[in-house]
Amino acid sequence: MANPTATFDTSLGSFTAEIYLDKMPITAKNFIELSKSGFYDGLHFHRVINNFMIQFGCPYSKDPSDRRAGTGGPPHGRIQDEHPADAKFSNEPGTFSMANTGQPNSGGSQFFINTVHNSFLDWFTPGPSKHPVFGKVTSGMDVVNKIGTTPTAAGDKPVTPVMVKKITITGA
DSSP states (O other): OOOOOOEEETTTTTEEEEEOOTOOOHHHHHHHHHHTTTTTEEOOEEEEETEEEEEEEEOGSSSOOOOTTTTOOOOOOOOOOOOOOOOOOOTTEEEEEEOSSSSSTBSSSSSEESSSOOGOOTTTTTSSSSOOEEEEEEEEEHHHHHHHHHHHHHOOOOOSSSSSEEEEEEOO
């Protein structure tokens, strides 16, 4: 059975990603449920760092000027960390990775899309960063790169807000 896909309709274009439900069931199911519920619809990328990543999923980012953007989580709370031995996906360009506070079991609704290879964020390498990959862009990487090079202001917030109008899940 094929993994589900998520299609992001953004203010800068669309992109699609495979979601690794087969290897990352806790993290992927959380993302899929939030997407299907409409939680992500109308939110903005609240953190963009050129040659690093783009971050999304904070409920406070519905208003892109809200100073709390980047601090919120899902209505159901945090999820358990997921580090299966057979899912050692590296934080390569185009991969979706769960954001967290650095504390155990602190992931929720926020995730980032790597725009370069950020292997130092892999959960299976030495060091404090533990960011499990749960999906990868399969089409529209040009849109992800366009978002990743959006001019930013203080706090890495895009000067011109980039909205995700809707995420459509297929195959789940």
